[in-house]
Amino acid sequence: MIRCQHLQWGPSGQPLTPPLDLHLPSGSLSGLIGSNGCGKSSLLKIIAGLQQPLRGRLELGVPRLGGVAYLVQQQALDRQFPIDLHSLVSAGFWRSPLSRRERQARLCQVLDDWGLYGLQRHSLQALSGGELQRALLARLSLTDAQVLLLDEPEAALDDQGQTLLWQHIRRWQAEGRTQLLVSHDLASLGQRLDHALQLSRSGCRFAPIRQLIGQRSPLEQVA
Numbered sequence: 001m002i003r004c005q006h007l008q009w010g011p012s013g014q015p016l017t018p019p020l021d022l023h024l025p026s027g028s029l030s031g032l033i034g035s036n037g038c039g040k041s042s043l044l045k046i047i048a049g050l051q052q053p054l055r056g057r058l059e060l061g062v063p064r065l066g067g068v069a070y071l072v073q074q075q076a077l078d079r080q081f082p083i084d085l086h087s088l089v090s091a092g093f094w095r096s097p098l099s100r101r102e103r104q105a106r107l108c109q110v111l112d113d114w115g116l117y118g119l120q121r122h123s124l125q126a127l128s129g130g131e132l133q134r135a136l137l138a139r140l141s142l143t144d145a146q147v148l149l150l151d152e153p154e155a156a157l158d159d160q161g162q163t164l165l166w167q168h169i170r171r172w173q174a175e176g177r178t179q180l181l182v183s184h185d186l187a188s189l190g191q192r193l194d195h196a197l198q199l200s201r202s203g204c205r206f207a208p209i210r211q212l213i214g215q216r217s218p219l220e221q222v223a
């Protein structure tokens with residue numbers, strides 16, 4: 001669950017949008033859309049607790065530590081950081097109650113799921129954009145967090161990667177996790193999601209995504 005009351009965020013004294021009131025129930029899957037610089041990534045950082053809001057209240061129903069997982073845009077990562085793919089993905093076990101043996105089995109499964117087998121010892125620099133994105137998603141797959149914040153998760157993924165991504169998103173939805181997903185691919189979101197939050201300087205609007213992007217359903221098109 002994510003509940004915002006009169007929430008505002010942005011640079012000090014310069015809120016990016018009018019106050020946001022929003023309730024995303026547990027298990028919901030919602031898009032977060034809007035033009036470049038309107039404040040989408042900043043809102044995810046506020047929800048993740050990485051930035052402070054300017055004003056308003058935020059309620060998550062879970063503790064931030066362990067309860068919220070945030071998939072960052074990969075350009076926010078330092079590719080020079082001296083770790084390999086194995087270490088990056090394994091960070092998803094943080095606070096996990098699994099035994100060493102269980103972790104090993106789960107890691108193998110997740111690496112296999114995301115098509116990363118054989119790349120465990122590659123440094124971050126040696127990964128392609130799509131491989132790094134799969135590694136970040138594999139790390140997310142290891143967490144038990146109930147709130148998942150996904151910032152452009154389809155970035156750099158090929159068709160097969162995008163299919164895998166949406167299989168996982170549907171699985172997380174079936175597990176009752178709350179997901180908020182930033183994307184600029186409105187056509188794809190329009191086919192896959194029911195609702196989205198649209199941010200802009202003039203206002204925030206949570207509505208059926210087809211209304212927001214001006215798309216009509218196939219039935220409406222026939223009618």
Ligand SMILES: Nc1ncnc2c1ncn2[C@@H]1O[C@H](COP(=O)(O)OP(=O)(O)OP(=O)(O)O)[C@@H](O)[C@H]1O
Nearest residue numbers: 010011016034035036037038039040041042043184
């Ligand atoms: N650390 C910061 N200091 C000052 N301004 C910032 C900071 N981070 C972001 N901003 C500004 O806040 C605004 C919103 O940025 P944000 O990254 O949230 O936009 P966005 O909607 O995610 O954009 P995009 O679609 O381009 O990813 C931008 O104008 C940006 O320049």
